[in-house]
Amino acid sequence: GQNIDQPTEMTATEGAIVQINCTYQTSGFNGLFWYQQHAGEAPTFLSYNVLDGLEEKGRFSSFLSRSKGYSYLLLKELQMKDSASYLCAVRGGDYKLSFGAGTTVTVRA
């Protein structure tokens, strides 16, 4: 089976940095994805990691350590529009995605 853990909620101030951690135990590993989901909307793709290290894309960065079963999503220079849920998803050995329950980030002025 798959087990993916991430914090339920985080709050941060506009302009600050927030780091969302994700730990996983899965049957096989073929990549880790981060999605953003605003309330009442569909998830949208943010980042993909399959090798260890940091992937940077503008204000968002994602890190992966396969040996530790660990990833984080770093959101820099937070804006009010970054208030959303952030979903960690692991593609297992069967190439199917398993999702964590999501982390709701609230950005305050």
Next chain:
Amino acid sequence: IAGITQAPTSQILAAGRRMTLRCTQDMRHNAMYWYRQDLGLGLRLIHYSNTAGTTGKGEVPDGYSVSRANTDDFPLTLASAVPSQTSVYFCASSDSPGSADTQYFGPGTRLTVL
């Protein structure tokens, strides 16, 4: 249309009724997926199709069926709805199920079974 569309947007259904949720994509993606999203549980895979003419079971397939007659359409049918099937249903697609390919999601259908 561009991307993935789902219909209806929302539906209230009496228990025991049959319901089909529609999903259409125009990206010519090979693979399509159905997920349900429940508070505190995240997205769970119901059924998937790697290519037209084939389907497979996901994590929570009981009570649901799918078909994939062509590349674009992937309907999800609840043969006899039960209250535990109250959820938000998302359809997704990807170009190739076995690559580093991203899944793209439709806008969702909010289903309430009473």
